[in-house]
Amino acid sequence: MVLRPMGFKMDNHSKHIQIQHLTVAYGETVALENISGTLHPNALMALFGPNGGGKSTFVNVLASIIKPTSGTITHQCRTTCSPAYLPQQSTMHRQFPLTVREVVAMGLWGQAGPFHALDPGHQEKIDEALERVGLQDYDQRLIGTLSGGQFQRMLFARIILEDSSLIILDEPFTAIDIQTSETLLQLIQEWHKLGKTILVVLHDLDIARRYFPETILLSKTCLGWGKTEDVLTDHNLIKAYAQSMRTTHHA
């Protein structure tokens, strides 16, 4: 049997996302300097770099949460290109009185919005998403009782339902058990096969090399953008971390 997440159609809508001379500064501090590159449709891309190298800033700009100081980002989507985005430090209330099912159902906001009821078709989609991340027996559990790994699975189920053609994840495997990481990595592979564009911030070289064909290496400036084996070379990595040491030293 072929494992195939249901509720997905092949995604042919996504097109190039072009980033030109992107610079972001917070007051005096420059976080990103003159970044250019293209996210191809169906790219499976890792974003790698030292702490403070501007990775989160970069994805926040892509998700249009931060406005660039200068430079442009051109989305060429036929429909709206709003990405499904999982931030690193979420502003979520983890003890909020909601069940797992209710949180996952939020992924259907695009269809149900603030007023429409969920029909049986929607409920089925929710069931499928829960099953895909292995939370089918937890759907009535309060989110405050979940472990870190289960919480992350729930958020991935919500992303499944959002069914966006661009998915951005910021360090999704931090402080997560190995089994959950495996499940979620498998899910990312499936999204890739379905034609989605995926950008994942990582700090684990091993995961980047094993699962991600393409990588961006950021350390304030862009030190590499392309095939993972060409970008994550010792030479480039030393350069990236040496650069970040210098910046820290100056500060």
Next chain:
Amino acid sequence: MLEEFFLNPFDYEFMRNALLSCFCLSLGCGPVGVFLVLRRMSLMGDALSHAVLPGAAIGYMIAGLSLPALSLGGFLAGFLVALLAGLVSRTTLLKEDASFAGFFLIALALGVFIISMRKSSIDLMNILFGSALAVTHQALLLMASITTLTLSVLAFIYRSLVVECFDPQFFQRVHGKGTLYHMLFLMLVVLNLVSGFQSMGTLLSLGIMMLPATAAQFWSRQIWSMGVLSVVFAMIAGYLGLLLSYHLNFPTGPSIVLMAGLFYIISLLVGRFGSVLQHMKNRVA
């Protein structure tokens, strides 16, 4: 005997009006209080209840003890403080709680200042603590209208409010900025504080809003049932408070709020979720 104690007081019209006003307030304030707690804004309610004062005082200066003037003035002042505080937290380095604190203190001092110019402290007491046993038909009508409006608006923005409150970043991404809902909600808070003006006064109506809502947290882990519970708690507190004040000649407003406080303390001690009792049980187990 029992009937004499529990029912006979309500043979009097002023007692029936007082009870009705309590029920009205409970219906609106309960759910609003629950959302205040969930939004981690419990103390903002406190700030807003003080912020209402200068508006009410100015209304009093212009029109005397006229309920519409007091209420309108109070609402405008409270909402102005909410807007200013929101604006300041979005454009300057201050966080919302700090900017709220700044504005409500100014408002409070201004209110007391204006009232003191009339040189009669009875007026001040009236505005601060209300007089539950002198609720007029006009006041009842105002309360009923505000409660109806509150429940309708809450039903309308419920889903947005819950999602925005749980995960503001997600909400902004899928729907847009939550500012509108935040402001609508703050408007409901101010409206309900003003609603309790005549019967409870500005300071005590906050008690009906916050104490039952906080108590409900210990008994339920669903938003809707928290709302229902807080309404029930508030209604019972209102009824018991009125009885106490009738039989023992206690001051009415404080009696009602103290009853609500009793619900809070009991829930805190023996509630089903996260109470002191549960904490002890977990330690033993």
